[in-house]
Amino acid sequence: MSALAAEAPAWRYRAACLESPQPVEEKEPLTTHEREDAELLSALRGGDESAFTELVRRYHGPLVHLARSFGAGEAVAEEIVQETWLGALRGLDRFEQRSSLKTWLFGILKNQARARARRERRTVPFSAFAGGEGSDGPTVAAERFQGDGDNWPDHWATPPRPWEDPHRRLASLEAREQLRSAIAALPERQRAVVTLRDVEGLDAAEVCELLELSEGNQRVLLHRGRAAMRSTLEGLIDA
Amino acid sequence: MPDRHHTEVEEVTCREFVELVTDYLEGALPDRRLELVEQHLVMCDWCKTYLEQFEATVEALPGAAESESPSREAERALLAGFREWRAGG
Numbered sequence: 001m002s003a004l005a006a007e008a009p010a011w012r013y014r015a016a017c018l019e020s021p022q023p024v025e026e027k028e029p030l031t032t033h034e035r036e037d038a039e040l041l042s043a044l045r046g047g048d049e050s051a052f053t054e055l056v057r058r059y060h061g062p063l064v065h066l067a068r069s070f071g072a073g074e075a076v077a078e079e080i081v082q083e084t085w086l087g088a089l090r091g092l093d094r095f096e097q098r099s100s101l102k103t104w105l106f107g108i109l110k111n112q113a114r115a116r117a118r119r120e121r122r123t124v125p126f127s128a129f130a131g132g133e134g135s136d137g138p139t140v141a142a143e144r145f146q147g148d149g150d151n152w153p154d155h156w157a158t159p160p161r162p163w164e165d166p167h168r169r170l171a172s173l174e175a176r177e178q179l180r181s182a183i184a185a186l187p188e189r190q191r192a193v194v195t196l197r198d199v200e201g202l203d204a205a206e207v208c209e210l211l212e213l214s215e216g217n218q219r220v221l222l223h224r225g226r227a228a229m230r231s232t233l234e235g236l237i238d239a
Numbered sequence: 240m241p242d243r244h245h246t247e248v249e250e251v252t253c254r255e256f257v258e259l260v261t262d263y264l265e266g267a268l269p270d271r272r273l274e275l276v277e278q279h280l281v282m283c284d285w286c287k288t289y290l291e292q293f294e295a296t297v298e299a300l301p302g303a304a305e306s307e308s309p310s311r312e313a314e315r316a317l318l319a320g321f322r323e324w325r326a327g328g
Contacts, residue, residue, distance in 0.1 A: 086324075155254070166295035226297060233295075233296055
Protein backbone atom coordinates (compact mmCIF):
# COMPACT_ATOMS: atom_id res chain seq x y z
CA MET A 1 0.00 0.00 0.00
CA SER A 2 1.04 3.54 -0.53
CA ALA A 3 2.20 6.05 2.00
CA LEU A 4 -1.28 7.54 1.78
CA ALA A 5 -2.85 4.55 3.46
CA ALA A 6 -0.13 4.35 6.07
CA GLU A 7 -0.85 7.86 7.22
CA ALA A 8 -4.60 7.25 7.17
CA PRO A 9 -5.45 10.93 6.79
CA ALA A 10 -8.76 12.39 7.81
CA TRP A 11 -10.15 12.45 4.30
CA ARG A 12 -10.04 8.68 4.19
CA TYR A 13 -12.49 8.28 7.04
CA ARG A 14 -14.74 11.04 5.93
CA ALA A 15 -14.70 9.75 2.37
CA ALA A 16 -16.35 6.54 3.47
CA CYS A 17 -19.37 8.48 4.75
CA LEU A 18 -19.63 10.74 1.74
CA GLU A 19 -19.64 8.05 -0.93
CA SER A 20 -21.86 9.17 -3.78
CA PRO A 21 -24.19 6.56 -5.34
CA GLN A 22 -22.37 4.29 -7.77
CA PRO A 23 -23.05 4.92 -11.44
CA VAL A 24 -25.06 2.11 -13.03
CA GLU A 25 -22.84 1.75 -16.04
CA GLU A 26 -19.88 -0.58 -15.33
CA LYS A 27 -16.54 0.63 -16.57
CA GLU A 28 -13.11 -0.96 -16.55
CA PRO A 29 -11.90 -1.85 -13.05
CA LEU A 30 -10.27 1.10 -11.36
CA THR A 31 -6.57 1.18 -10.61
CA THR A 32 -5.42 1.84 -7.06
CA HIS A 33 -4.53 5.36 -8.10
CA GLU A 34 -8.00 5.96 -9.51
CA ARG A 35 -9.64 4.51 -6.41
CA GLU A 36 -7.64 6.86 -4.24
CA ASP A 37 -8.61 9.70 -6.56
CA ALA A 38 -12.26 8.79 -6.15
CA GLU A 39 -11.93 8.77 -2.37
CA LEU A 40 -10.08 12.07 -2.38
CA LEU A 41 -12.72 13.55 -4.66
CA SER A 42 -15.61 12.60 -2.49
CA ALA A 43 -13.77 13.94 0.55
CA LEU A 44 -13.13 17.13 -1.39
CA ARG A 45 -16.81 17.43 -2.24
CA GLY A 46 -17.42 17.28 1.49
CA GLY A 47 -15.09 20.24 1.98
CA ASP A 48 -12.05 18.34 3.29
CA GLU A 49 -9.00 20.55 3.08
CA SER A 50 -6.44 17.76 3.43
CA ALA A 51 -8.01 15.98 0.46
CA PHE A 52 -7.62 19.14 -1.58
CA THR A 53 -3.96 19.54 -0.61
CA GLU A 54 -3.29 15.91 -1.42
CA LEU A 55 -4.88 16.23 -4.88
CA VAL A 56 -2.98 19.43 -5.59
CA ARG A 57 0.30 17.68 -4.78
CA ARG A 58 -0.63 14.57 -6.67
CA TYR A 59 -1.40 16.38 -9.91
CA HIS A 60 1.04 19.24 -9.75
CA GLY A 61 3.72 17.57 -11.89
CA PRO A 62 1.41 16.35 -14.67
CA LEU A 63 -0.44 19.67 -14.83
CA VAL A 64 2.74 21.72 -14.96
CA HIS A 65 4.00 19.46 -17.74
CA LEU A 66 0.85 19.92 -19.72
CA ALA A 67 0.96 23.69 -19.27
CA ARG A 68 4.54 23.69 -20.50
CA SER A 69 3.62 21.57 -23.48
CA PHE A 70 1.21 24.34 -24.43
CA GLY A 71 4.21 26.60 -24.61
CA ALA A 72 3.99 28.19 -21.14
CA GLY A 73 7.19 29.20 -19.38
CA GLU A 74 7.89 28.20 -15.78
CA ALA A 75 6.07 31.03 -13.99
CA VAL A 76 3.11 31.09 -16.35
CA ALA A 77 2.75 27.31 -16.08
CA GLU A 78 2.41 27.64 -12.28
CA GLU A 79 -0.24 30.30 -12.69
CA ILE A 80 -2.19 28.24 -15.20
CA VAL A 81 -2.12 25.28 -12.81
CA GLN A 82 -3.49 27.49 -10.03
CA GLU A 83 -6.27 28.75 -12.25
CA THR A 84 -6.99 25.15 -13.18
CA TRP A 85 -7.54 24.17 -9.55
CA LEU A 86 -9.76 27.13 -8.85
CA GLY A 87 -11.71 26.28 -12.01
CA ALA A 88 -11.95 22.66 -10.90
CA LEU A 89 -13.42 23.71 -7.55
CA ARG A 90 -16.00 25.87 -9.29
CA GLY A 91 -16.90 23.02 -11.65
CA LEU A 92 -16.76 20.24 -9.09
CA ASP A 93 -20.55 19.93 -8.82
CA ARG A 94 -20.80 19.29 -12.52
CA PHE A 95 -18.01 16.70 -12.69
CA GLU A 96 -19.75 13.35 -13.05
CA GLN A 97 -16.63 11.19 -13.18
CA ARG A 98 -17.37 9.86 -16.65
CA SER A 99 -13.76 10.64 -17.47
CA SER A 100 -10.84 10.17 -15.10
CA LEU A 101 -9.98 13.01 -12.77
CA LYS A 102 -6.74 13.51 -14.65
CA THR A 103 -8.49 13.88 -17.99
CA TRP A 104 -11.00 16.29 -16.48
CA LEU A 105 -8.25 18.42 -14.93
CA PHE A 106 -6.28 18.37 -18.17
CA GLY A 107 -9.36 19.60 -20.03
CA ILE A 108 -9.78 22.48 -17.60
CA LEU A 109 -6.11 23.35 -17.91
CA LYS A 110 -6.37 23.42 -21.66
CA ASN A 111 -9.25 25.89 -21.47
CA GLN A 112 -7.37 28.04 -18.97
CA ALA A 113 -4.31 28.08 -21.21
CA ARG A 114 -6.48 29.01 -24.14
CA ALA A 115 -8.27 31.79 -22.29
CA ARG A 116 -4.94 33.19 -21.21
CA ALA A 117 -3.61 33.11 -24.75
CA ARG A 118 -6.72 34.99 -25.89
CA ARG A 119 -6.24 37.59 -23.17
CA GLU A 120 -2.66 38.06 -24.22
CA ARG A 121 -3.83 38.16 -27.81
CA ARG A 122 -1.33 35.69 -29.04
CA THR A 123 -2.10 34.81 -32.62
CA VAL A 124 -0.92 31.23 -32.23
CA PRO A 125 -2.61 30.19 -28.98
CA PHE A 126 -0.53 27.12 -28.40
CA SER A 127 2.73 26.41 -30.03
CA ALA A 128 1.84 22.77 -29.43
CA PHE A 129 -0.95 23.16 -31.97
CA ALA A 130 1.17 24.73 -34.68
CA GLY A 131 2.10 22.70 -37.74
CA GLY A 132 5.36 21.04 -38.64
CA GLU A 133 7.35 18.19 -37.13
CA GLY A 134 4.96 15.88 -38.90
CA SER A 135 6.29 13.74 -41.64
CA ASP A 136 9.67 14.82 -42.90
CA GLY A 137 12.52 12.42 -43.17
CA PRO A 138 13.21 8.97 -41.76
CA THR A 139 13.29 8.31 -38.00
CA VAL A 140 16.35 6.07 -38.33
CA ALA A 141 19.45 7.47 -40.03
CA ALA A 142 19.43 6.54 -43.72
CA GLU A 143 23.04 5.37 -43.60
CA ARG A 144 22.09 2.55 -41.24
CA PHE A 145 20.40 0.80 -44.15
CA GLN A 146 21.92 -0.72 -47.26
CA GLY A 147 21.74 1.27 -50.45
CA ASP A 148 20.57 0.30 -53.92
CA GLY A 149 23.99 -1.00 -54.88
CA ASP A 150 24.29 -3.31 -51.87
CA ASN A 151 23.22 -6.93 -51.50
CA TRP A 152 20.07 -6.24 -49.57
CA PRO A 153 18.83 -2.76 -50.42
CA ASP A 154 16.74 -1.19 -47.64
CA HIS A 155 17.73 -3.81 -45.10
CA TRP A 156 19.95 -3.00 -42.14
CA ALA A 157 23.59 -2.16 -42.76
CA THR A 158 24.24 -1.22 -39.13
CA PRO A 159 21.57 -3.11 -37.20
CA PRO A 160 20.67 -2.35 -33.61
CA ARG A 161 22.53 -4.42 -31.03
CA PRO A 162 20.33 -6.16 -28.46
CA TRP A 163 20.17 -4.38 -25.10
CA GLU A 164 20.99 -6.45 -22.07
CA ASP A 165 18.47 -6.24 -19.28
CA PRO A 166 16.97 -2.93 -20.48
CA HIS A 167 14.41 -2.76 -17.68
CA ARG A 168 17.04 -2.66 -14.99
CA ARG A 169 19.27 -0.27 -16.89
CA LEU A 170 16.50 2.12 -17.80
CA ALA A 171 15.08 2.19 -14.28
CA SER A 172 18.24 3.66 -12.75
CA LEU A 173 18.11 7.23 -11.52
CA GLU A 174 20.72 8.26 -14.01
CA ALA A 175 18.74 6.79 -16.90
CA ARG A 176 15.62 8.61 -15.70
CA GLU A 177 17.49 11.89 -15.72
CA GLN A 178 18.63 11.13 -19.24
CA LEU A 179 15.12 10.23 -20.31
CA ARG A 180 13.94 13.60 -19.01
CA SER A 181 16.53 15.56 -20.88
CA ALA A 182 15.86 13.52 -24.02
CA ILE A 183 12.15 14.37 -23.74
CA ALA A 184 12.99 18.02 -23.17
CA ALA A 185 15.07 17.98 -26.34
CA LEU A 186 12.20 16.75 -28.53
CA PRO A 187 10.47 19.20 -30.86
CA GLU A 188 7.51 20.75 -29.07
CA ARG A 189 4.58 18.81 -30.48
CA GLN A 190 6.37 15.48 -30.28
CA ARG A 191 7.25 16.29 -26.71
CA ALA A 192 3.63 17.10 -25.90
CA VAL A 193 2.36 13.84 -27.40
CA VAL A 194 5.09 11.64 -25.88
CA THR A 195 4.63 13.26 -22.47
CA LEU A 196 0.88 12.82 -22.45
CA ARG A 197 0.79 9.34 -23.96
CA ASP A 198 3.87 7.62 -22.58
CA VAL A 199 4.79 9.54 -19.44
CA GLU A 200 1.31 10.46 -18.18
CA GLY A 201 -0.44 7.44 -19.66
CA LEU A 202 -3.35 9.11 -21.45
CA ASP A 203 -4.93 7.17 -24.29
CA ALA A 204 -4.81 8.20 -27.93
CA ALA A 205 -8.34 9.65 -27.99
CA GLU A 206 -7.67 11.85 -24.96
CA VAL A 207 -4.45 13.19 -26.45
CA CYS A 208 -6.13 13.90 -29.80
CA GLU A 209 -8.78 15.91 -28.02
CA LEU A 210 -6.40 17.85 -25.78
CA LEU A 211 -3.94 18.74 -28.50
CA GLU A 212 -6.53 18.97 -31.27
CA LEU A 213 -4.83 16.42 -33.45
CA SER A 214 -6.24 13.88 -35.87
CA GLU A 215 -5.60 10.26 -34.94
CA GLY A 216 -3.14 9.92 -37.80
CA ASN A 217 -1.25 13.03 -36.82
CA GLN A 218 -1.09 11.98 -33.22
CA ARG A 219 0.44 8.66 -34.28
CA VAL A 220 3.00 10.32 -36.52
CA LEU A 221 4.14 12.66 -33.73
CA LEU A 222 4.17 9.81 -31.22
CA HIS A 223 6.22 7.67 -33.57
CA ARG A 224 8.77 10.37 -34.30
CA GLY A 225 9.11 11.20 -30.62
CA ARG A 226 9.44 7.59 -29.52
CA ALA A 227 11.94 6.82 -32.28
CA ALA A 228 14.07 9.77 -31.21
CA MET A 229 13.93 8.55 -27.61
CA ARG A 230 14.97 5.03 -28.63
CA SER A 231 17.85 6.45 -30.60
CA THR A 232 19.02 8.51 -27.61
CA LEU A 233 18.87 5.47 -25.36
CA GLU A 234 20.74 3.42 -27.94
CA GLY A 235 23.49 6.01 -27.88
CA LEU A 236 23.68 5.79 -24.09
CA ILE A 237 23.48 2.03 -23.82
CA ASP A 238 25.87 1.24 -26.66
CA ALA A 239 28.35 3.85 -25.50
CA MET B 240 5.86 7.49 -59.48
CA PRO B 241 6.95 3.97 -58.62
CA ASP B 242 7.76 3.45 -54.98
CA ARG B 243 11.23 2.04 -54.85
CA HIS B 244 10.49 0.31 -51.56
CA HIS B 245 7.83 -1.80 -53.22
CA THR B 246 9.66 -4.39 -55.24
CA GLU B 247 7.89 -6.99 -57.41
CA VAL B 248 7.83 -9.34 -54.40
CA GLU B 249 5.43 -7.84 -51.87
CA GLU B 250 7.34 -7.36 -48.64
CA VAL B 251 8.18 -4.90 -45.92
CA THR B 252 11.83 -3.90 -45.86
CA CYS B 253 13.73 -3.00 -42.68
CA ARG B 254 13.76 0.63 -43.75
CA GLU B 255 9.98 0.55 -43.99
CA PHE B 256 9.54 -1.51 -40.86
CA VAL B 257 11.12 1.05 -38.57
CA GLU B 258 8.56 3.62 -39.71
CA LEU B 259 5.64 1.26 -39.07
CA VAL B 260 6.45 0.30 -35.49
CA THR B 261 4.06 2.71 -33.78
CA ASP B 262 1.22 1.93 -36.19
CA TYR B 263 1.91 -1.72 -35.46
CA LEU B 264 1.89 -1.26 -31.67
CA GLU B 265 -1.23 0.92 -31.85
CA GLY B 266 -3.09 -1.65 -33.93
CA ALA B 267 -3.46 0.87 -36.73
CA LEU B 268 -2.08 -1.18 -39.62
CA PRO B 269 -4.47 -2.37 -42.34
CA ASP B 270 -4.77 -6.18 -42.49
CA ARG B 271 -2.47 -6.82 -45.44
CA ARG B 272 0.21 -4.50 -44.09
CA LEU B 273 0.00 -6.13 -40.67
CA GLU B 274 0.50 -9.53 -42.26
CA LEU B 275 3.61 -8.30 -44.08
CA VAL B 276 4.99 -6.71 -40.92
CA GLU B 277 4.50 -9.92 -38.98
CA GLN B 278 6.11 -11.95 -41.74
CA HIS B 279 9.04 -9.58 -41.70
CA LEU B 280 9.43 -9.96 -37.94
CA VAL B 281 9.63 -13.73 -38.29
CA MET B 282 12.47 -13.37 -40.76
CA CYS B 283 14.41 -10.45 -39.38
CA ASP B 284 16.07 -10.63 -35.97
CA TRP B 285 17.42 -7.11 -36.37
CA CYS B 286 13.98 -5.61 -36.73
CA LYS B 287 12.81 -7.77 -33.86
CA THR B 288 15.60 -6.23 -31.80
CA TYR B 289 14.54 -2.78 -33.00
CA LEU B 290 10.96 -3.50 -31.94
CA GLU B 291 12.12 -4.75 -28.52
CA GLN B 292 14.18 -1.60 -27.99
CA PHE B 293 11.26 0.53 -29.03
CA GLU B 294 9.00 -1.23 -26.55
CA ALA B 295 11.60 -1.02 -23.78
CA THR B 296 11.83 2.73 -24.45
CA VAL B 297 8.06 3.16 -24.20
CA GLU B 298 7.96 1.10 -21.00
CA ALA B 299 10.71 3.20 -19.45
CA LEU B 300 8.99 6.52 -20.14
CA PRO B 301 6.65 6.61 -17.13
CA GLY B 302 9.88 6.66 -15.09
CA ALA B 303 10.56 10.12 -16.49
CA ALA B 304 7.58 11.57 -14.62
CA GLU B 305 8.72 14.25 -12.23
CA SER B 306 7.15 14.48 -8.84
CA GLU B 307 7.27 18.21 -8.61
CA SER B 308 5.56 20.02 -5.79
CA PRO B 309 3.87 23.37 -5.91
CA SER B 310 5.77 26.21 -4.27
CA ARG B 311 4.73 27.13 -0.72
CA GLU B 312 3.42 30.39 -2.02
CA ALA B 313 1.29 28.64 -4.63
CA GLU B 314 -0.05 26.22 -2.05
CA ARG B 315 -1.02 29.06 0.28
CA ALA B 316 -2.83 30.86 -2.51
CA LEU B 317 -4.66 27.67 -3.45
CA LEU B 318 -5.71 27.03 0.13
CA ALA B 319 -7.10 30.54 0.34
CA GLY B 320 -9.06 29.85 -2.85
CA PHE B 321 -10.25 26.55 -1.42
CA ARG B 322 -11.52 28.13 1.80
CA GLU B 323 -13.35 30.77 -0.16
CA TRP B 324 -14.95 28.07 -2.30
CA ARG B 325 -15.92 26.05 0.76
CA ALA B 326 -17.47 29.13 2.33
CA GLY B 327 -19.60 29.34 -0.77
CA GLY B 328 -17.72 32.27 -2.29
